[in-house]
Amino acid sequence: MDAHDHSHPPVAGEVDLAAQLRARGMRVTPQREQVLAAVRELGHATPEQISESVEGVDVTTVYRNLELLEELGFVRHAHLGHGAPSYRPAEDDHIHVVCHSCGTVVDAAPDLVDGLASKLRSQSGFVLDRSHFTVFGRCHDCADAGAEQNAAAKR
Numbered sequence: 001m002d003a004h005d006h007s008h009p010p011v012a013g014e015v016d017l018a019a020q021l022r023a024r025g026m027r028v029t030p031q032r033e034q035v036l037a038a039v040r041e042l043g044h045a046t047p048e049q050i051s052e053s054v055e056g057v058d059v060t061t062v063y064r065n066l067e068l069l070e071e072l073g074f075v076r077h078a079h080l081g082h083g084a085p086s087y088r089p090a091e092d093d094h095i096h097v098v099c100h101s102c103g104t105v106v107d108a109a110p111d112l113v114d115g116l117a118s119k120l121r122s123q124s125g126f127v128l129d130r131s132h133f134t135v136f137g138r139c140h141d142c143a144d145a146g147a148e149q150n151a152a153a154k155r
């Protein structure tokens with residue numbers, strides 16, 4: 001299940017979902033409102049987690065609603081591991097730093113990748129999608145533990 005698109009939707013910010021839906025001639029359903037409310041409440045959530053917190057809405061429906069909400073600019077997703085994508089409110093702008101070993105997720109300021117973004121832009125005209133960006137590696141503790149293991153192996 002990784003059929004979500006990777007476009008760059010605008011941020012809808014505080015704009016009302018119902019108003020947006022009506023402006024596009026789409027139906028305002030309680031499900032759409034509930035899924036958005038769940039993302040805002042949970043912060044980072046996979047479609048499975050959202051479906052668990054919204055009663056009577058299955059995962060497939062949650063995925064469909066999330067795609068629509070992302071298109072309209074209300075939510076964004078990132079990949080924090082090999083599993084399902086993780087959704088958050090669009091106005092919550094940050095970059096994820098994830099430890100491979102223990103799974104710790106750190107929310108970092110978007111300017112973390114300023115250097116990379118401007119270099120890509122000036123060298124090749126490439127525009128970095130910051131909201132989608134995840135930095136993978138090992139956290140301080142896991143890196144230390146790894147160094148100790150290496151040292152032990154050499155003994």
Ligand SMILES: [Zn+2]
Binds near residue numbers: 004005006078079085
């Ligand atoms: Zn993606």
Ligand SMILES: [Zn+2]
Binds near residue numbers: 142
């Ligand atoms: Zn770690």
Ligand SMILES: [Zn+2]
Binds near residue numbers: 044088094096106
């Ligand atoms: Zn985050």
